[in-house]
Amino acid sequence: MELVNNLSMGFGVAFTLQNLMYGFIGCLLGTLIGVLPGIGPVATIAMLLPATYALPPIAALIMLAGIYYGAQYGGSTTAILVNLPGESSSVVTVIDGYQMARKGRAGPALAAAGLGSFFAGCVGTLILAAFAAPLTEVAFKFGPAEYFSLMILGLIGAVVLASGSLLKAVAMIVLGLLLGLVGTDVNSGVARYSFDIPELTDGIGFITIAMGVFGYGEIIANLSQPEDKREVFTGKVTGLFPTKEDFRNMIPAVLRGTAIGSMLGILPGGGALLAAFAAYTIEKKTKLRPGEVPFGQGNIRGVAAPESANNAGAQTSFIPLLTLGIPPNAVMALMVGAMTIHNIQPGPQVMTSNPELFWGLIASMWIGNAMLIILNLPLIGMWIKLLTVPYRWLFPAIVLFCAIGVYSTNNNTFDIWLVGAFGVVGYIFIKLGVEPAPLLLGFILGPMMEENLRRALLLSRGDWTVFVTRGLSASLLAAAAVLLIVVLLPSVKSKREEAFVEE
Amino acid sequence: MKIKSQKDFFSGLMFTVIGAAFAYGATSYSIGTGARMGPGYFPLLLGVILALLGAIILFKALVVETPDGEPVGAWAWTPLVFIIAGNLLFGILLGGLPSIGLPAMGLIVAIFGTTIVVSKAGDQFNFKETIVLSIILSLMSYAAFIMLLKLQFPVWPTFISG
Numbered sequence: 238m239e240l241v242n243n244l245s246m247g248f249g250v251a252f253t254l255q256n257l258m259y260g261f262i263g264c265l266l267g268t269l270i271g272v273l274p275g276i277g278p279v280a281t282i283a284m285l286l287p288a289t290y291a292l293p294p295i296a297a298l299i300m301l302a303g304i305y306y307g308a309q310y311g312g313s314t315t316a317i318l319v320n321l322p323g324e325s326s327s328v329v330t331v332i333d334g335y336q337m338a339r340k341g342r343a344g345p346a347l348a349a350a351g352l353g354s355f356f357a358g359c360v361g362t363l364i365l366a367a368f369a370a371p372l373t374e375v376a377f378k379f380g381p382a383e384y385f386s387l388m389i390l391g392l393i394g395a396v397v398l399a400s401g402s403l404l405k406a407v408a409m410i411v412l413g414l415l416l417g418l419v420g421t422d423v424n425s426g427v428a429r430y431s432f433d434i435p436e437l438t439d440g441i442g443f444i445t446i447a448m449g450v451f452g453y454g455e456i457i458a459n460l461s462q463p464e465d466k467r468e469v470f471t472g473k474v475t476g477l478f479p480t481k482e483d484f485r486n487m488i489p490a491v492l493r494g495t496a497i498g499s500m501l502g503i504l505p506g507g508g509a510l511l512a513a514f515a516a517y518t519i520e521k522k523t524k525l526r527p528g529e530v531p532f533g534q535g536n537i538r539g540v541a542a543p544e545s546a547n548n549a550g551a552q553t554s555f556i557p558l559l560t561l562g563i564p565p566n567a568v569m570a571l572m573v574g575a576m577t578i579h580n581i582q583p584g585p586q587v588m589t590s591n592p593e594l595f596w597g598l599i600a601s602m603w604i605g606n607a608m609l610i611i612l613n614l615p616l617i618g619m620w621i622k623l624l625t626v627p628y629r630w631l632f633p634a635i636v637l638f639c640a641i642g643v644y645s646t647n648n649n650t651f652d653i654w655l656v657g658a659f660g661v662v663g664y665i666f667i668k669l670g671v672e673p674a675p676l677l678l679g680f681i682l683g684p685m686m687e688e689n690l691r692r693a694l695l696l697s698r699g700d701w702t703v704f705v706t707r708g709l710s711a712s713l714l715a716a717a718a719v720l721l722i723v724v725l726l727p728s729v730k731s732k733r734e735e736a737f738v739e740e
Numbered sequence: 741m742k743i744k745s746q747k748d749f750f751s752g753l754m755f756t757v758i759g760a761a762f763a764y765g766a767t768s769y770s771i772g773t774g775a776r777m778g779p780g781y782f783p784l785l786l787g788v789i790l791a792l793l794g795a796i797i798l799f800k801a802l803v804v805e806t807p808d809g810e811p812v813g814a815w816a817w818t819p820l821v822f823i824i825a826g827n828l829l830f831g832i833l834l835g836g837l838p839s840i841g842l843p844a845m846g847l848i849v850a851i852f853g854t855t856i857v858v859s860k861a862g863d864q865f866n867f868k869e870t871i872v873l874s875i876i877l878s879l880m881s882y883a884a885f886i887m888l889l890k891l892q893f894p895v896w897p898t899f900i901s902g
Contacts, residue, residue: 270884402748404800408755408793415762415786422779427769429779430762457823460861461816630873633858636823637851637877640830645891653831657824664820668812669751687782699775 240367247366247596251604256299259292260601263303264608271311272620281308286575294579295597301575302605306358309551310609313350313544314620318343319635321452327547328674329517331451333532333539340535345479347617349487349537350544351610352479357495357545358606361552364499366599368556381692382703386713388686391511392678393717403724405671413676416441417683424691436651444646446680448639449656450673454663456632478617479537486529487541490520494542498549503556514678516546518720552602559595745810748801755794763787819861826858834894846896847886851878 263285271281285304289297316327317334330350337346379387392410419430420440431437479487494516501512520542521532530536551569558569576582581594643656666673697703705711743749763784772778833853836844845853855874859865885891 402797404793404797405748405751405755408751408790408797411786411790411793412755412758415758415783415790418783418786422769424777425770425779427779429769429783430765453823453827457816457819457861460819460823460863629859629862629864630869632862633826633855633870633873634877636826636858637830637854637881640827640854641881641885644831644834645885645893648892650831650835653827653834657827657831660824660827661820664816665754668747668815669754670747670810671751690782691777694774694777697775699773701774 243592243596244366244600246593247598247600250295250593250597251299251600256296256601257604257608259296259300260303260604260608261612263289263300264307264605264612265303267304267307267309268311268314268609268613268616269307271308272314278305278308278312281311282572282575289575290578294581294594295601297575297579298581298598299601299604301572302601303608304605305572306354306605306609307612309548310351310354310613313354314347317346317350317540318620319631320455321448321635321639327513328677329513329543330540330547332517332674333534333536336533336535337537337540342535342537343621344617345483345537346535346540347620348479348614349483349541351613351617353487353491353494353541353545354548355606355610356491357498357547357549358552359603360495361499361502361549362599362603362606364549364553365555365602366596378709380707380710381689381696382707382710383713384689385686385693386704386710386717387511388682388689390713390717390720391514392675392682393720402670406675409671409673409675410679413679413681414683414686416446416676417680418687423684423688434651436647436649436655440684441655441680442643442646442652443677443681445643445652445656446659447677448643449659450663450666450676452635452639452663453656453660454667454673456635457660457664458667459628460632483537486526486536486538490538490542491545493519494545495549498546498551499553501546502550502553512546512550513543516542548606555599555602559598743801743809744804745801745806746812747810748797750812752794752796752798752801756791756798757794759787759790759792759794761787763791822857822861826854826861829857830854836898843898844894846894846898847881848878848895849897851881 266285267281270285271278282301282304285308286301289300289304292300313327313330313334315321316331317338320331320335334346334350337343417440419437421428421431421438428438494512497516497519498512501515517539520536520538525531525536532539554569558573581591581598639656640653643652644650646652663673666676693703694701703710704714764787766780766784766787769780769783770778771780771784774781830850830853832842833845833850834847836842852871852874855877856870859870859873882895885893886895
């Protein structure tokens with residue numbers, strides 16, 4: 238009953254009319270900014286952070302939670318409607334979400350993303366409240382060797398996502414890892430591959446690569462098609478809300494996604510990101526029901542599962558944040574920054590020394606989540622309207638917002654030159670038939686992988702067998718190997734290629 | 741030797757060259773040993789792996805038969821040039837180019853310039869329509885980025901705002 242007591246204390250602190258208003262405003266602003274193509278959740282939260290400075294701590298946290306969920310959902314909306322992943326975890330949502338939008342089913346896709354996220358958020362909140370303390374123990378068992386093996390597993394999982402050649406997908410991951418290494422090496426301070434350009438010593442921004450490769454590359458490829466064959470949308474939009482059939486397909490996917498997300502989110506360091514990828518991979522492995530759309534062509538499960546996993550993971554990733562003080566991703570790192578401004582130092586002491594704040598925070602995360610669904614379900618119709626704007630007006634606007642978004646992250650024109658270069662690269666990728674999604678995952682994990690490899694080998698004195706002699710690490714690698722073998726099996730291989738054949 | 745898959749041939753070539761370039765670049769940093777990794781260790785490892793993967797793709801492209809030869813196809817030069825040029829123009833107009841003494845023209849001029857150039861990438865360019873679009877985008881951007889979010893953008897040309 239301690240759980241109920243704690244939660245009711247949290248809600249008692251958070252649930253005032255004024256706080257709910259702040260939550261609503263935060264969610265509205267977060268969605269409005271987050272939905273602009275080229276501006277992901279990180280940029281959105283960074284832009285809106287100053288708006289919360291003047292508020293009392295609980296109100297600020299609730300507003301931040303609203304901004305956070307609004308920005309994430311806004312990012313998913315852009316991913317689905319215009320094929321631009323604003324953040325790493327929506328890279329997966331793009332695959333089926335955009336295909337659904339193209340077939341006139343953007344409404345159900347957005348509703349699936351929203352409802353799935355809300356359900357996963359509720360479950361994640363409960364898990365966070367119930368297991369915060371005991372689950373920390375799991376994270377303690379993870380050494381650098383385990384992290385490295387976990388990332389290998391995540392990357393192999395990502396290969397299954399790519400359509401077409403496996404080899405090319407693996408090569409794209411490695412290329413992504415290499416691009417992730419550009420910039421100053423944290424250990425030695427050496428600026429790698431920066432060609433004496435000061436801007437490059439900070440590394441290449443995720444937004445820059447994503448906008449260039451996905452945004453510009455895609456627009457150029459679209460424009461090169463004659464108008465009638467263009468990869469945009471069918472004119473008719475059928476239904477704003479998922480049908481009964483959609484719900485039947487969606488519910489198990491949401492449940493599976495939530496379970497995976499809750500588990501992987503606990504791992505500090507990219508857990509929530511891996512969750513979206515893992516959830517999608519698992520959905521793809523389950524059998525299609527008769528008459529269901531194949532994955533990669535607009536299957537609603539391909540939207541619902543990763544979105545739920547992402548949100549559940551985002552919620553449970555508060556566990557390492559609140560217990561170990563490790564922010565699991567860039568968005569959480571910003572949240573930590575915001576909390577410190579309000580004199581809340583995330584770490585084990587919050588729970589014991591300031592239980593009202595701790596449980597208030599948990600309650601406010603839930604409130605932010607609830608605001609999202611209240612705000613966005615009625616707005617789906619409005620987002621769909623965006624699709625009726627003719628492409629000849631839409632693409633200059635997208636290019637413009639990409640350029641503004643890229644510039645605003647660092648207030649630096651160098652990023653604009655870089656995004657142009659990546660636009661050319663993205664078009665080359667499309668011409669050569671290589672999928673860019675694995676590249677992005679590799680790019681995010683590059684520095685983390687190097688760091689953990691370095692630490693693992695330092696601890697083992699250069700002995701590579703450490704990855705197979707430690708039980709947990711060995712089983713993660715074994716899982717990766719099994720996954721690879723399964724994909725390479727002749728029968729699965731032909732099915733996989735079949736599934737990816739363009740309509 | 742005949743190329744059996746053009747797409748694979750060139751992507752293999754691309755991966756090999758990039759991998760080799762990264763590996764070569766890595767040798768200029770200290771490599772170190774497994775236990776004491778230098779900044780060059782991981783990139784060298786990855787560069788070699790990428791080059792090998794590229795070589796395998798290249799080899800397959802020359803050996804494995806494909807029905808249509810998987811041609812890369814014609815390049816869409818018009819959209820490519822106009823989209824990228826529009827993007828670069830945005831940077832130049834917004835921030836100016838101090839190296840050639842070009843002053844910053846600010847956000848509004850940059851929006852007009854970019855929208856006009858980028859619109860040229862499509863096949864239905866209409867000057868009047870593009871100007872209307874530029875005005876709408878300028879108003880939206882000004883409201884969202886300058887008034888609401890208070891981003892630090894130069895809005896007007898430096899010779900007007902001083």
